[in-house]
Amino acid sequence: MKHKSISYAKWGYIFIIPFFVAFILFNLIPLVSTFYNSLFENYMGRGGLVQVGPNFIGLDNFRTMFAPETELGKYFGNTFVLWILGFIPQIFFSLLFASWFTDLRMKLKTGAYKVIFYLPNVIMAAAMGMLFYTMFAQNGPINSIYMSITGKDSPYMFFDNVWSQRSVIAIINFLMWYGNTTIMLMAAINGVDPSLYESAQIDGATPSQTFWKITLPLIRPILLYVLITSLIGGLQMYDVPQIITKNGEQVQRTSMTVVMYLQKHLYSKNYGMAGALSVILFVVAAVLSLIVFYVTTEREPKKKVKKGGIK
Amino acid sequence: MAAPVDAVGEMSNSKQLLIRRVISYTVLTIFAILSLFPFFILLINMTRDTNSIQKGFSIVPGSYLIKNFKTVLGKHDWKMLSSLKNSLIISGLTALLSTYFSALTAYSIHVYDYKLKKFLFTFILMIMMVPTQVSALGFVRLMASWGLTNSFIPLIVPSIAAPATFFFMKQYMDSALPLEIVEAARIDGSGEFRTFNELVTPIMKPAIAVQAIFTFVSSWNNFFIPALLLDDKNKRTLPIVIGIIRSADYASFDMGAVYMAIGISIIPVAIVYLILSKFIIRGIALGAVKG
Numbered sequence: 001m002k003h004k005s006i007s008y009a010k011w012g013y014i015f016i017i018p019f020f021v022a023f024i025l026f027n028l029i030p031l032v033s034t035f036y037n038s039l040f041e042n043y044m045g046r047g048g049l050v051q052v053g054p055n056f057i058g059l060d061n062f063r064t065m066f067a068p069e070t071e072l073g074k075y076f077g078n079t080f081v082l083w084i085l086g087f088i089p090q091i092f093f094s095l096l097f098a099s100w101f102t103d104l105r106m107k108l109k110t111g112a113y114k115v116i117f118y119l120p121n122v123i124m125a126a127a128m129g130m131l132f133y134t135m136f137a138q139n140g141p142i143n144s145i146y147m148s149i150t151g152k153d154s155p156y157m158f159f160d161n162v163w164s165q166r167s168v169i170a171i172i173n174f175l176m177w178y179g180n181t182t183i184m185l186m187a188a189i190n191g192v193d194p195s196l197y198e199s200a201q202i203d204g205a206t207p208s209q210t211f212w213k214i215t216l217p218l219i220r221p222i223l224l225y226v227l228i229t230s231l232i233g234g235l236q237m238y239d240v241p242q243i244i245t246k247n248g249e250q251v252q253r254t255s256m257t258v259v260m261y262l263q264k265h266l267y268s269k270n271y272g273m274a275g276a277l278s279v280i281l282f283v284v285a286a287v288l289s290l291i292v293f294y295v296t297t298e299r300e301p302k303k304k305v306k307k308g309g310i311k
Numbered sequence: 312m313a314a315p316v317d318a319v320g321e322m323s324n325s326k327q328l329l330i331r332r333v334i335s336y337t338v339l340t341i342f343a344i345l346s347l348f349p350f351f352i353l354l355i356n357m358t359r360d361t362n363s364i365q366k367g368f369s370i371v372p373g374s375y376l377i378k379n380f381k382t383v384l385g386k387h388d389w390k391m392l393s394s395l396k397n398s399l400i401i402s403g404l405t406a407l408l409s410t411y412f413s414a415l416t417a418y419s420i421h422v423y424d425y426k427l428k429k430f431l432f433t434f435i436l437m438i439m440m441v442p443t444q445v446s447a448l449g450f451v452r453l454m455a456s457w458g459l460t461n462s463f464i465p466l467i468v469p470s471i472a473a474p475a476t477f478f479f480m481k482q483y484m485d486s487a488l489p490l491e492i493v494e495a496a497r498i499d500g501s502g503e504f505r506t507f508n509e510l511v512t513p514i515m516k517p518a519i520a521v522q523a524i525f526t527f528v529s530s531w532n533n534f535f536i537p538a539l540l541l542d543d544k545n546k547r548t549l550p551i552v553i554g555i556i557r558s559a560d561y562a563s564f565d566m567g568a569v570y571m572a573i574g575i576s577i578i579p580v581a582i583v584y585l586i587l588s589k590f591i592i593r594g595i596a597l598g599a600v601k602g
Contacts, residue, residue, distance in 0.1 A: 008423055008424075008503070009423055009424060009425040009426075011419075011423055011503040011504075012419045012420075012422070012423025012424070012425040012428065013419075013425060013427075014419075015415050015416065015418055015419035015423075015507070016415075016416055016419040016420070016431060018412050018415065018416070018471050019412060019413075019415075019416040019435075019471060019472050019477070020431075020472070021471075022412075022468065022469055022470075022471035022472035023438070023472035025469075026450065026465070026468070026469035026472065027438070027441075027446055027450075027469070027472065029449065029453060030446040030447075030448075030449030030450035030452075030453050031445065031446040031449060032449070033448075033449035033452065033453060034445065034446050034447075034448040034449035034450075036449075037448060037449065037452075093342070096338075097339065097342075100335045100339070105328060106328065106331055106332050106335060108332065108335060108336070108339075111589075112343075113339050113342075113343055114592050115585070115588040115589075115592065116343045116346050116347060117342065117343070117346060118588070118591075118592060118595070119346060119347075119350075119581065119584060119585075120346055120349075122528050122580055122581070122584045122591075123532075123577050123580065123581065124531065124532040124534075124549065124550055124553070124576050124577060124580070125532055125534065126532070126534045126550040126553045126554060126576075127549075127550070127553055127573050127576040127577050128349075129553075129557075130553050130556065130557055130569075130573050131349055131352075131353055131573050131577075132349065133557065134356075134566070134569060134570065134573075135349060135352055139365050141352050141356070141367075141368035144366075144367035144368045145368055148367070175345070175346060175349075179346070180595065183592060183595045184595070187595075207331070229440070232440055232442070235442065236442045236444055238444070238534065238535055239532075239534045239535070239550070242534070242554070243553065243554065243557050246557060246558060247558065259444050259535070262444060262447070263535065263538075263539075266447060266448060266451065266539060267539070271448060271452070274448045275448055278444070278445045278446070278447070278448055279445075281442070281444065281445050282441070282445040285440065285441060285442050285445060286441070288440070289437070289439070289440035289441060292440055293436060293437060293440075
């Protein structure tokens with residue numbers, strides 16, 4: 001028996017090899033080379049005509065990145081603002097809908113709503129951005145509805161104004177993600193021991209009491225998970241603002257996100273700066289990922305108990 | 312269940328319940344309409360010509376559907392048809408490779424015992440959240456040095472290492488693949504690789520299907536990396552075409568054609584989603600329980 005299990009171990013390694021070969025070739029080597037590039041001066045000078053470098057310059061690219069005139073803080077700030085504008089309504093309505101969908105007394109018919117709420121999530125983000133851009137454009141349908149309701153004869157210029165442009169982006173993000181979050185939270189609430197709700201009902205708890213005293217504390221780990229994964233997703237925000245703001249330039253770059261800024265350096269072949277920015281982005285994402293990792297692994301033993309309780 | 316409630320309490324309770332149900336359904340319906348409204352506008356404007364679109368919004372469809380479709384196909388700088396084909400090839404192969412190898416990787420961790428197993432499993436979980444953009448610089452330069460700019464290989468083959476898909480497969484195996492089945496196959500003299508291909512993949516079908524859909528959709532929608540790698544007109548994918556339409560002189564466009572181009576990028580996925588929605592939504596919930 002012991003001999004047998006040793007001989008099978010070989011197959012474990014063979015089957016896991018493709019994953020790691022692909023990972024090393026397409027993720028690890030590029031990551032190391034990105035880090036390496038961050039230490040070199042390497043860009044196209046004189047308007048893209050002459051290549052400067054690569055010359056080793058140590059941490060100079062990072063100094064430039066953090067220099068006030070680079071305005072890196074502005075791009076992180078934009079990213080955060082765009083994320084939080086979408087996330088607040090997203091978590092609010094997702095919690096509300098998830099608690100309604102799982103309410104034992106209301107017994108709502110939820111199938112069609114779930115299908116519709118999740119639909120925008122499978123739609124191409126670039127196409128969603130384009131669709132909303134045409135809808136909110138000067139002569140688009142939203143403005144024609146707006147003018148006929150208010151009686152004004154000039155359209156509202158959504159994309160000439162910092163906050164209306166940001167709001168359009170936030171609305172798209174909200175529409176794309178609230179269905180996903182609702183379903184995740186529903187699964188979490190369904191994982192709560194139903195007898196808790198039954199006894200609360202017998203004790204005469206109101207729906208809002210049940211929500212605040214039972215549901216919310218018990219799904220806190222998943223809420224935390226949703227928050228951080230959404231933050232990591234927000235950090236990568238690119239497609240929608242890229243399309244809406246025409247590569248980020250519109251309204252003095254007030255909706256340019258960090259990844260859009262990275263893309264700008266990649267596109268203009270400024271590899272030194274792109275490398276430095278990638279390293280910074282990696283560090284931020286790694287810290288957030290570590291939090292997710294500890295949150296989810298910590299939950300592991302608790303979940304097993306829950307599973308046994310239901311089945 | 313048979314809690315003693317007096318008649319008055321019962322009445323006010325059921326009345327309250329009715330009110331709550333009415334409020335819930337109203338709010339939910341408003342959100343359903345809000346979610347569908349952009350697609351409704353899209354479908355209507357796909358059937359109208361530029362002039363009537365510019366004049367204002369109408370809920371009555373026009374008669375320009377076929378003409379707009381022909382205009383889009385006829386635009387040589389957009390290359391819609393070849394982009395559609397490219398997107399289909401890339402997303403289809405990505406879904407295939409990603410699900411097969413993720414299942415194989417999960418099978419390795421699930422069934423076998425070896426020294427590095429725990430370490431490798433933890434490692435895959437750790438890299439799950441690292442955004443692809445952080446290694447984009449090295450990736451694009453490496454692919455260029457291999458002569459793979461304008462090739463589909465860098466968009467397809469890397470999906471062999473898909474940590475999130477792997478994790479879903481592993482979760483599914485924990486609940487649906489007892490080791491006794493594998494033992495039994497061994498006693499019957501089946502080789503390890505054959506056991507995986509002929510016995511395990513059919514058991515994994517539901518998980519593979521769900522993940523194939525998700526992988527297909529995310530590859531179909533992928534914008535960042537393809538835009539950096541593909542600059543040949545004939546190699547474009549659909550999101551790149553959308554980007555090109557947006558950066559060109561938008562005001563001079565035939566708006567019916569713009570809506571049609573958006574529709575062509577969106578509608579195939581939306582239809583597949585609506586057909587398989589029950590399945591997909593169960594899949595998300597399944598993924599959510601894992602946290």
